[in-house]
Amino acid sequence: MKYVQLVIGPAGSGKSTYCSTIQEYCDNIGRTVHVLNLDPAAEHFSYRVSLDIRDLVSLDDVTEDEELNFGPNGGLLYCMEFLTENLTWLRDELEDYDEDYIIIDCPGQIELYSHFDYMKTLVTALQEWDFRVCCVYLMDAQFMADSAKFFAGVLSALSAMIRLEVPHVNVLTKMDLVDNPRSRQVERFFQADSTLLTIDGASHLSEKFYKLNEAIAGLVDEWSMVSFLPIDRTDSDSISIVMQQIDNAVQYGEDAEPKGEVPDFEDEQRDD
Ligand SMILES: Nc1nc2c(ncn2[C@@H]2O[C@H](COP(=O)(O)OP(=O)(O)OP(=O)(O)O)[C@@H](O)[C@H]2O)c(=O)[nH]1
Numbered sequence: 540m541k542y543v544q545l546v547i548g549p550a551g552s553g554k555s556t557y558c559s560t561i562q563e564y565c566d567n568i569g570r571t572v573h574v575l576n577l578d579p580a581a582e583h584f585s586y587r588v589s590l591d592i593r594d595l596v597s598l599d600d601v602t603e604d605e606e607l608n609f610g611p612n613g614g615l616l617y618c619m620e621f622l623t624e625n626l627t628w629l630r631d632e633l634e635d636y637d638e639d640y641i642i643i644d645c646p647g648q649i650e651l652y653s654h655f656d657y658m659k660t661l662v663t664a665l666q667e668w669d670f671r672v673c674c675v676y677l678m679d680a681q682f683m684a685d686s687a688k689f690f691a692g693v694l695s696a697l698s699a700m701i702r703l704e705v706p707h708v709n710v711l712t713k714m715d716l717v718d719n720p721r722s723r724q725v726e727r728f729f730q731a732d733s734t735l736l737t738i739d740g741a742s743h744l745s746e747k748f749y750k751l752n753e754a755i756a757g758l759v760d761e762w763s764m765v766s767f768l769p770i771d772r773t774d775s776d777s778i779s780i781v782m783q784q785i786d787n788a789v790q791y792g793e794d795a796e797p798k799g800e801v802p803d804f805e806d807e808q809r810d811d
């Protein structure tokens with residue numbers, strides 16, 4: 540089987556850093572992974588890039604083209620559309636890898652996940668090429684300052700989850716920056732729960748906005764669909780827990796051939 544982690548989330552949520560953290564972790568445990576940069580605007584990498592969308596199209600090509608005349612955000616959408624129209628390029632590139640565990644570092648523009656179909660088209664193509672895809676949705680733990688913000692984040696995670704229709708793991712990033720007293724506060728957010736709204740006195744909200752938040756929180760609660768795993772890049776246990784959750788989600792290794800000599804049960808049965 541072949542596997543993909545599709546790493547998505549808002550701008551600056553730590554997607555590229557997560558990819559390098561996972562690559563380093565896998566290097567250490569002797570597991571081969573390849574990281575694909577899907578951000579046509581990316582320039583600097585803290586991981587080894589195995590595959591790069593910029594070999595097909597880069598943001599500079601698009602924004603410097605006088606006929607196209609795009610700004611950075613329109614240019615990015617154009618690049619993603621170009622990718623979805625040239626998926627054979629990606630299929631051919633992916634065919635080069637025997638060890639098929641790919642981590643895809645996606646761009647951060649939230650509209651890509653909320654109301655454009657490019658990511659869904661990509662996911663469908665990967666599934667057609669026999670990849671098991673897990674969406675890894677990252678959110679910055681530092682934004683957990685109040686529950687109204689948290690529920691806004693939950694809704695965007697939920698919208699990606701519903702749109703992409705693949706196993707989904709939500710991760711709170713940058714836990715190393717959360718100091719101890721605050722970390723207890725952050726822990727409340729690992730499991731989305733509507734009581735959060737009443738705890739942290741979203742009292743600064745107008746009554747109408749509070750009710751809206753309450754209704755949304757109730758919806759999330761009722762579906763019990765959204766939980767978050769914390770990741771601290773300085774703590775290998777937390778990385779390992781995130782990897783285990785993703786492995787479970789894609790059933791990683793379940794069809795692996797057993798290593799070493801396989802006992803011949805048929806012979807044993809005959810002897811019996
Ligand atoms: N301390 C700490 N900083 C982090 C962590 N993850 C990301 N950062 C910092 O947060 C900033 C953004 O991180 P990136 O990994 O580039 O985030 P991104 O989601 O790839 O950003 P875009 O691709 O621009 O959407 C950088 O300055 C990182 O160094 C983390 O786990 N701990």
Ligand SMILES: [Mg+2]
Binds near residue numbers: 555644
């Ligand atoms: Mg990035």
